[in-house]
Amino acid sequence: NLSTTVWAFATAGVSQPELFRKIGYHIAGLDSLDSFKPQDFSNIVWAYATARESHPELFNKIGDHVARLGSLGSFNPQELSITVWAYATARVFHSRLFEKLTTEAVAKKDHFESQHIANFLWACATVGHTDERLFAAFAPLVGSKLDECSEQELANISWAYSVANAPNLDLFNVGHVSALASNEKEFSAEGLAQLHQWQLWQQELESGIELPQSLQAKCRNAFMSQCFSESKLQNDVVGELRAAGLDLEEEVLLGSGYRIDALVKVGDGRKVAVEVDGPSHFIDRRPAGRAILKHRQVATLDRIEVVSVPYWEWDVPVRTVGPAQEPKHGRGLALPAVLFLSPVRAHLLHPVEHAWFRVGTAELFASLLTFSRSSDSSLEYVHAVVGVPVAVGPLPNVAGVDVRPLST
Known part of the structure; x- marks a missing residue:
């Protein structure tokens, strides 16, 4: 099974660029992908994104196929979120695929776990696909799952809404700030930098919502300490x-x-x-x-x-x-x-x-x-x-x- 093969190598962290190249071209050259299941698609694109093996032809082939399907009813939330995450991580934007996956995600939002939500929103924000329906639909769900979110998920969700510029008073309130504050010691440098941009977004909105001063200072320092170089x-x-x-x-x-x-x-x-x-x-x-x-x-x-x-x-x-x-x-x-x-x-x-x-x-x-x-x-x-x-x-x-x- 081709999907299992690339998934196994990517999971093990074993570099096999020639194998990935050949499998990618083989799949891209098939007349039909009807024999592949949703899990196969999500495993394949996840493997290529994780292994950092670029293969635009493969991603376009899978994207075209999924976008043409009459229904994505057989895709579960995990497969939807993994697929969209993989495209964003591989830096491939397929507009029809993202529109199709977004529509299905909104329809199945009540079955999404916190990780699925964070990955899906982060991926869409990363590629600049800031569909208002998506961010509006998931806001109440995020609010109800704050205590289930890890610190990375909280940072990714906050950053994604900042990119989308999708204010939601029911989500970004005292409860959200409390969830961020309770994880102050857990955030990575990247997560703190994301939260600085979220705090800037609150300033844009003139919402009056602020992180605790100690967390604000950490976020600003992390953001300003990011490496830069002249090209x-x-x-x-x-x-x-x-x-x-x-x-x-x-x-x-x-x-x-x-x-x-x-x-x-x-x-x-x-x-x-x-x-x-x-x-x-x-x-x-x-x-x-x-x-x-x-x-x-x-x-x-x-x-x-x-x-x-x-x-x-x-x-x-x-x-x-x-x-x-x-x-x-x-x-x-x-x-x-x-x-x-x-x-x-x-x-x-x-x-x-x-x-x-x-x-x-x-x-x-x-x-x-x-x-x-x-x-x-x-x-x-x-x-x-x-x-x-x-x-x-x-x-x-x-x-x-x-x-x-x-x-x-």
Whole structure:
């Protein structure tokens, strides 16, 4: 039995990447998965997630099959929660599968144990699937099972609701705070960091609900002590921002406890947080729960606009000016961020792989108000960034500047 085989190796902690690869491709290549039972599916995806063996084809095959089933009546709560947990842990988002599993989980919620609840909610929040039905339906059940929850389950549930931004006065009350406080000495560093974000969420809501001061202090310290490191991508983006003449600070610690990659001071007195979001901040190029929560809380609590530079936008090659006209990675691909930093807006078009597409309405940083370059030299900089000449046309009726490619 293939599911038993991979489950056994994953449980034993024995690394067998070639075996997992072959079994994965075998299952993915089958014409039908009708012979597999719900336990088989949950065991297989759990094994791959636990063994950290990536196999998108396998996960897509199983996801497509389960999503097409007319009914998930044969799936029990454990199988539902394990399956969704495995997809989140493996960093695979299958929208139709998550919708199907969520609908079934809501229907069977009264049969869920505390571990099933925590795993299901954590998984959905992790991939950014914050279905209002799910979080609303499980709130009363969570409230009735607080004394059954472990400290990890309490932290995961609190964090998941924070990501979903799903306030529930019947759940997050004195009883919930009491359950957290009674486990103060049991929480891991990760759990304490999650609870700091939950406490920040209560500040967002202005709920007045607070953890005991001793626990608040532990949570904040754990959150601020999380490891961080500068990546080459971050250094490249910051370098481009500096090259554009922007006034910025790197690795800034905010009042909320969040640390941001760069804080840019804009000419009109605003401050903008530039976050260089690498692969760990996304799941299938969708913002992961951790990124959603950070961006929202920095904007709400620290009152700083957040601009994200996704890693794949930076990695797209663009043309440079000069005799060689060779593609170059990075130069100017902070555009989704830096174009936001000036008070004057513009429409910008630029070529990628010989196709034109509209980046959208963004704030032009080039010759306008942000730094001391003449209009001509600033347009030359944009020319270098975009790869084609640009010109500033007449001011339109709306506040902004019309920037368009010149004919070549």
